[in-house]
Amino acid sequence: MRISSLKKSDMSFDLDTYLSDKKKLVEDRLNSLLRNPGAPLGKLEESIRYSALAGGKRLRPILAIAACEALGGSADNVLPIACAIEMIHTYSLVHDDLPSMDDDALRRGVPTNHTIFGEAAAILTGDALLTDAFYVMVNEGLSSGIEPELLCEVISDISHAAGSHGMIRGQAIDLQIETFTEDNGDVSLQDIELMHSLKTGALIEVSITTGAKIGGADTKQLKQLALYGRSIGLAFQIVDDVLDVVGGGDMGKESGNDARNDKSTYAQLAGIEASKKRASELTESAVGALSNFGESAEPLKEIALYLGCRKF
Numbered sequence: 001m002r003i004s005s006l007k008k009s010d011m012s013f014d015l016d017t018y019l020s021d022k023k024k025l026v027e028d029r030l031n032s033l034l035r036n037p038g039a040p041l042g043k044l045e046e047s048i049r050y051s052a053l054a055g056g057k058r059l060r061p062i063l064a065i066a067a068c069e070a071l072g073g074s075a076d077n078v079l080p081i082a083c084a085i086e087m088i089h090t091y092s093l094v095h096d097d098l099p100s101m102d103d104d105a106l107r108r109g110v111p112t113n114h115t116i117f118g119e120a121a122a123i124l125t126g127d128a129l130l131t132d133a134f135y136v137m138v139n140e141g142l143s144s145g146i147e148p149e150l151l152c153e154v155i156s157d158i159s160h161a162a163g164s165h166g167m168i169r170g171q172a173i174d175l176q177i178e179t180f181t182e183d184n185g186d187v188s189l190q191d192i193e194l195m196h197s198l199k200t201g202a203l204i205e206v207s208i209t210t211g212a213k214i215g216g217a218d219t220k221q222l223k224q225l226a227l228y229g230r231s232i233g234l235a236f237q238i239v240d241d242v243l244d245v246v247g248g249g250d251m252g253k254e255s256g257n258d259a260r261n262d263k264s265t266y267a268q269l270a271g272i273e274a275s276k277k278r279a280s281e282l283t284e285s286a287v288g289a290l291s292n293f294g295e296s297a298e299p300l301k302e303i304a305l306y307l308g309c310r311k312f
Contacts, residue, residue, distance in 0.1 A: 015302040022062045025075065027053065029083050033136055047117045047125040052090045054108045059236075059307075060203060061086045064211035066299040067225055070290075073215030080140030081154060081214065084133040085207050088162050091129035092203075094122050096171065130162075146214060154210045161206035170199025177264055187264040193234060196266070201233025208300075221293075228289040228300065235282035235308045241267040242275050283308030 034049050061082030068078040097104040097112040104112050114122035141151045173195040177187050208229035212222055245267050267275045286304040290297040
């Protein structure tokens with residue numbers, strides 16, 4: 001079964017409206033969280049707001065909200081944690097774009113932070129977003145009614161996914177792969193999948209499991225949603241690799257960077273058609289993981305289909 005054969009179970013569901021509404025909810029809360037009322041706007045705060053409020057899909061916080069709602073939870077309960085995850089994601093982008101990392105000039109369709117504010121300010125901006133995210137999780141999470149024990153659990157999950165066992169490890173593997181490529185070393189598809197599953201997938205998966213836990217998921221439901229998260233996380237990045245070659249998909253950054261930097265990617269190693277097939281298989285796996293959730297998981301299903309078949 002290919003993506004094209006997957007049928008929408010609820011033709012009345014409007015994904016564009018859902019994403020737009022949830023994105024506004026997230027951005028309004030971020031705007032509130034990332035300001036110091038009564039204080040002048042300093043360079044650091046300006047830099048933080050520049051990157052955090054620059055747009056983007058807001059995929060991770062929306063997934064957290066959708067997972068919470070799929071279990072019957074409230075968006076209001078999970079929103080502060082969802083915003084904190086977006087702050088962590090934004091910090092990773094600011095640092096990933098630095099000259100010592102990917103040296104990108106565009107992010108989310110606008111100049112990268114370091115090209116506007118300088119490299120030192122960009123480093124501090126990333127540091128601040130990461131650190132402030134944990135302040136938000138504790139203070140805003142308690143205020144939203146999350147029980148302290150559960151809050152500690154999800155903070156532990158997020159820390160693990162964002163740190164040396166997850167996203168940071170994935171970035172380190174990415175840099176190692178670049179070194180292997182420069183030295184004419186062999187890079188396998190397994191290496192690329194591991195890198196993507198950590199650098200991109202870990203934070204996507206924990207966004208979903210966080211929303212699920214706050215929504216009251218049991219062990220079986222949590223396992224199914226974790227599989228959903230792993231599948232869409234890898235599919236999302238494989239599609240990005242393809243789009244970097246063929247263009248399209250509203251990437252918000254320059255296409256062709258991987259080829260210009262002679263970077264090993266899934267699309268480069270497996271080929272375009274095999275990469276599309278792998279993304280299709282992963283999308284089917286994600287949709288299949290939602291089979292026991294009913295119509296409450298319709299947003300999660302439609303997001304998986306959207307991510308897995310963005311315009312090539």
